[in-house]
Amino acid sequence: MSFFGKLKDRLFTSSSKLDRGLEEIVEEGADSAAPQETAAPEPTAEPIPEPNPAPSAPEPQPAPESKPEPERRPEPSAPAGPRPATPDAVPPVSPPVTPGMPAAPVTPTAPPVREERDPEPAPEPAAQKPGLIGRLFGRGGDTAPRRELDDAMLERLEELLIQSDMGVETALRVTANIAEGRMGRKLSVPEIKDLLAGEISRIMEPVARPMPIYAKTPQVVLVVGVNGSGKTTTIGKLASQFREAGKSVVIAAGDTFRAAAVEQLQIWGDRAGVPVMTAPQGTDPASLAYDAMTKAQADGADLLLIDTAGRLQNRQDLMEELSKIVRVIRKKDPDAPHNTLLVLDATTGQNALSQVEIFRNIADVSGLVMTKLDGTARGGVLVALADRFGLPIHAIGVGEQIDDLAPFDPEEFARALTGAEGELA
Numbered sequence: 001m002s003f004f005g006k007l008k009d010r011l012f013t014s015s016s017k018l019d020r021g022l023e024e025i026v027e028e029g030a031d032s033a034a035p036q037e038t039a040a041p042e043p044t045a046e047p048i049p050e051p052n053p054a055p056s057a058p059e060p061q062p063a064p065e066s067k068p069e070p071e072r073r074p075e076p077s078a079p080a081g082p083r084p085a086t087p088d089a090v091p092p093v094s095p096p097v098t099p100g101m102p103a104a105p106v107t108p109t110a111p112p113v114r115e116e117r118d119p120e121p122a123p124e125p126a127a128q129k130p131g132l133i134g135r136l137f138g139r140g141g142d143t144a145p146r147r148e149l150d151d152a153m154l155e156r157l158e159e160l161l162i163q164s165d166m167g168v169e170t171a172l173r174v175t176a177n178i179a180e181g182r183m184g185r186k187l188s189v190p191e192i193k194d195l196l197a198g199e200i201s202r203i204m205e206p207v208a209r210p211m212p213i214y215a216k217t218p219q220v221v222l223v224v225g226v227n228g229s230g231k232t233t234t235i236g237k238l239a240s241q242f243r244e245a246g247k248s249v250v251i252a253a254g255d256t257f258r259a260a261a262v263e264q265l266q267i268w269g270d271r272a273g274v275p276v277m278t279a280p281q282g283t284d285p286a287s288l289a290y291d292a293m294t295k296a297q298a299d300g301a302d303l304l305l306i307d308t309a310g311r312l313q314n315r316q317d318l319m320e321e322l323s324k325i326v327r328v329i330r331k332k333d334p335d336a337p338h339n340t341l342l343v344l345d346a347t348t349g350q351n352a353l354s355q356v357e358i359f360r361n362i363a364d365v366s367g368l369v370m371t372k373l374d375g376t377a378r379g380g381v382l383v384a385l386a387d388r389f390g391l392p393i394h395a396i397g398v399g400e401q402i403d404d405l406a407p408f409d410p411e412e413f414a415r416a417l418t419g420a421e422g423e424l425a
C-alpha cells in the first residue's frame with residue numbers, strides 16, 4: 001500500500017471522529033436535502049471573536065518503563081545495495097546544505113508519497129460532479145444534507161475541532177477562516193471537510209520541512225523526548241532510511257541508565273544494519289557521546305544519531321545531562337549537534353504542547369517528529385503544534401515497523417485527518 005493510503009487508513013480514528021461530529025452538526029441543523037439554489041447572502045459583518053488563551057496543558061506523564069518489543073521484520077535481502085526509490089524508502093531529509101545555513105525548503109517536486117497514490121477512481125459523470133465553486137457554495141446539484149453556516153454552527157464546529165485536540169486558539173482561527181465570506185451559505189459535510197482540510201493544510205505548509213542534511217560530516221543528530229515517546233523506534237527508522245539512501249550511520253545509546261533502552265536500540269540497529277555504540281549501565285552519557293563522536297569521525301560516518309534519556313521527573317538533572325552531552329561533543333565539533341529532534345507521541349494529545357515548551361527550554365530543539373499517529377483520535381494536536389510553535393515537522397510515525405516513518409506532507413495529512421476527498425479550498 002502506498003504511504004498515503006496507509007496514512008489515510010491509519011489516521012482513520014481521527015478522521016472518523018471528525019466525520020461523525022460533522023454529520024451530527026449538519027444533520028441537527030439541516031433544512032432540506034435540496035441544494036441551495038439562490039445566491040448566497042453577503043457575509044455578516046459580525047466581528048470574529050478573539051481567540052481565548054488555550055487552557056494550560058497538564059504536566060507530561062512519564063511513560064511506563066516497560067515497553068513491548070516491536071515486531072521483527074525480515075531482513076532485506078540486499079541491505080547494502082541500492083534499492084529503487086519507493087516512497088517508503090525516501091528519508092525525511094533534505095539535500096546537503098552548508099552548516100549554519102537555514103534548512104532547505106521542501107523540494108518543489110511532488111513528494112513521492114503522492115506519486116504512489118492508490119489509483120484514482122474513475123471520474124464521475126460531469127453532471128454528478130459539481131466544480132469546486134459549485135460544491136463550496138451549494139449549487140452542485142447533489143442531495144447531501146446541508147446546514148446554513150451561522151454562529152451556532154460555527155460554535156459547534158469549534159467544539160468539534162477542540163475535541164480533536166486542535167487546541168482552542170487553532171480551532172478558533174480555523175473556524176474564523178472558514179466563516180469568512182461564507183456566513184449564511186449552506187454547506188454539506190464533504191464541503192466542510194474540504195474547507196477544513198484547506199485551512200489545516202495552510203497552517204501546516206510552512207512547518208513541513210525535511211531534516212536538513214549538511215555537507216560537513218559527521219552530522220550529529222541529538223534525539224530528545226520523554227520516555228516512551230518513540231525515540232528509539234524513530235532512531236531505528238531514521239537509521240534505516242539514511243542507510244538505504246546511501247549514508248553511513250552510527251547510533252549512540254545515550255540512555256545509559258536503562259539496560260532495556262540500550263537493548264532495544266541494539267535490536268533496531270541490527271535491523272537497520274547500523275552499528276550501535278553502547279556503554280555499561282550507569283556510564284556518563286556524555287562520555288559515551290564523546291566516544292561515539294570519536295568513532296563516527298574515525299569511521300568517516302555521515303551521521304551520528306544520539307539517543308538520550310527522557311526522564312522529566314527530574315528536569316534539572318535531565319537539563320544538565322543534555323547540556324553536558326552538547327558541551328562534550330562540541331569539543332570535537334563546535335557546530336554539533338547539527339539537529340536536535342524532539343520526538344512527540346501523538347496519543348498524549350495536548351500534553352505534546354507542554355512537552356515542546358519544556359524541551360525548548362532544556363535543549364535547542366530544531367525540529368519535531370510526531371509518532372503514533374496511527375490509531376489515535378488525537379492527530380489534531382499536530383495542527384495545534386504547527387500553529388503555536390512553528391517548529392519544522394520533519395517526519396511522522398504511523399506504526400511500529402521500520403518503514404512506518406514518512407516525510408511530513410501537509411496536504412496528505414490534512415486530507416487524512418479530515419477525510420476530505422475533494423479539492424482543497
Ligand SMILES: Nc1nc2c(ncn2[C@@H]2O[C@H](COP(=O)(O)OP(=O)(O)OP(=O)(O)O)[C@@H](O)[C@H]2O)c(=O)[nH]1
Pocket residue numbers: 063065067068069070225226227228229230231232233234255261264309310371372373374375396397398399400404
Ligand atoms: N503505533 C505506533 N507505535 C509506535 C510508533 N513509534 C513508536 N511506537 C511504539 O511506542 C513504544 C515506545 O517506543 P520507544 O521507541 O521505545 O520509545 P522511547 O522514547 O525510546 O522510550 P524509552 O526507551 O522508554 O525512552 C514502543 O512500543 C514502540 O513500538 C508509531 O509511530 N506508531
